Amino acid sequence: MHSELLSKVQEKSASVGVIGLGYVGLPLIRAFINAGFSVIGYDTDQNKITSLEAGESYIKHIPSAWIKEWTASGKFFATAEMSRLGEADVLLICVPTPLGEGREPDLSYVESTCEAISKALRPGQLVILESTTYPGTTRDVMLPILEKSGLRVGSDFFLAYSPEREDPGNPDYTADGIPKIVGGHDDASTELAVALYTHAIVKVIPVSSCAVAEAAKIVENTYRAVNIAMVNELKVVFDRLGIDIWEVIDAAKTKPFGFQAFYPGPGLGGHCIPIDPFYLTWIARRAGLTTRFIELAGEINTSMPNYVVNRLTSALNDHAKPVRGSKICVLGAAYKKDVDDPRESPSFDLIQRLLKKGAIVSYNDPHIPSLPKTRHWPDIPPMDSQELTPDFLADQDCILIVTDHSAYDHTFIAEHAQLIVDTRNATSGVTSPELRQKIHKA
Numbered sequence: 001m002h003s004e005l006l007s008k009v010q011e012k013s014a015s016v017g018v019i020g021l022g023y024v025g026l027p028l029i030r031a032f033i034n035a036g037f038s039v040i041g042y043d044t045d046q047n048k049i050t051s052l053e054a055g056e057s058y059i060k061h062i063p064s065a066w067i068k069e070w071t072a073s074g075k076f077f078a079t080a081e082m083s084r085l086g087e088a089d090v091l092l093i094c095v096p097t098p099l100g101e102g103r104e105p106d107l108s109y110v111e112s113t114c115e116a117i118s119k120a121l122r123p124g125q126l127v128i129l130e131s132t133t134y135p136g137t138t139r140d141v142m143l144p145i146l147e148k149s150g151l152r153v154g155s156d157f158f159l160a161y162s163p164e165r166e167d168p169g170n171p172d173y174t175a176d177g178i179p180k181i182v183g184g185h186d187d188a189s190t191e192l193a194v195a196l197y198t199h200a201i202v203k204v205i206p207v208s209s210c211a212v213a214e215a216a217k218i219v220e221n222t223y224r225a226v227n228i229a230m231v232n233e234l235k236v237v238f239d240r241l242g243i244d245i246w247e248v249i250d251a252a253k254t255k256p257f258g259f260q261a262f263y264p265g266p267g268l269g270g271h272c273i274p275i276d277p278f279y280l281t282w283i284a285r286r287a288g289l290t291t292r293f294i295e296l297a298g299e300i301n302t303s304m305p306n307y308v309v310n311r312l313t314s315a316l317n318d319h320a321k322p323v324r325g326s327k328i329c330v331l332g333a334a335y336k337k338d339v340d341d342p343r344e345s346p347s348f349d350l351i352q353r354l355l356k357k358g359a360i361v362s363y364n365d366p367h368i369p370s371l372p373k374t375r376h377w378p379d380i381p382p383m384d385s386q387e388l389t390p391d392f393l394a395d396q397d398c399i400l401i402v403t404d405h406s407a408y409d410h411t412f413i414a415e416h417a418q419l420i421v422d423t424r425n426a427t428s429g430v431t432s433p434e435l436r437q438k439i440h441k442a
Contacts, residue, residue, distance in 0.1 A: 017088025267346030269335025332403020
């Protein structure tokens, strides 16, 4: 089985199946089609399948032209029928791995995907998990489910882990241009996975096991979370001392060695950084250990929305206004600039806190026309993005900048707004002394 599949991979005659057609899955499809493979897209959301069949993208930074090209080439089709998972030679799993209510890993999407695969699994297939998870998931969670098929890993089918490293909206780093870590359950699985990715990715880094690859991904994002926590804490300290944290960081990063710039914000967002450290602390607790440093970083980062609301309350108070009854427009619902991805965005936390304080809350985001329902913030009412007209801006008691989209003209906003609370240093280009008096950093 191993030799036959390896030959197909080397000849690019192996068909690649991508399960989960979202922010990770679609760029991965492009990488493999560009490398000469035929790709099958799988997703349980029929709306996504319908859009792809019509040549339409549902993710802003992924052009519809890509979808049309894939379909026209005859090398791509999408399906919601999980019974067809046996048609692909390789299955790449790109499904969500969120946190549960108690901040424990929620592997329900991975588990249900593996259940579906096990029903269709045939000899000679390679299964690779790309979703971020804790060390041991591939071996301890996936493998037992897949072996319900009666097939055995390493001889009948093959299993590996290769973490996604997507940075949505960053044109400098595409899926095929980011080095890929690969760890197999056994030597044969590693060889197959390395051979596959070598065709489509600029550089492949094999490691000794799935667990090492899983741990590497967790370390990458925990590193970011810890450093962001440090500058978030420094922001609070320097604010009390009357020092601009943004100017401090700009000065410090002129050192050509020994310093990497991280920036504070209103809270963590996205599908990785707010989640991955908790996967690590959870597995550490299972091993009877504590991760005090990482847990402290998590506490600092999750406290930032409260800090922002306190700063906003103080800014309104300086204008003799209470939060209750004030009109507050939140700028940005996406978790980062210039994307349409609202996952884990601190905007939702801020909106809910302000609503509970009695504020009249609206929002604007040029990339997100309507707020999606989220399981963590189910009480937020339906909202549509409001147009930033001069009259609308002037009617708001405060504009709260949460996401620094490039589309925003911050000078225009400052000209018409009564008050701005800026969590991203987005208004640094506003130079008029009169306009700067309206701006409060948070």
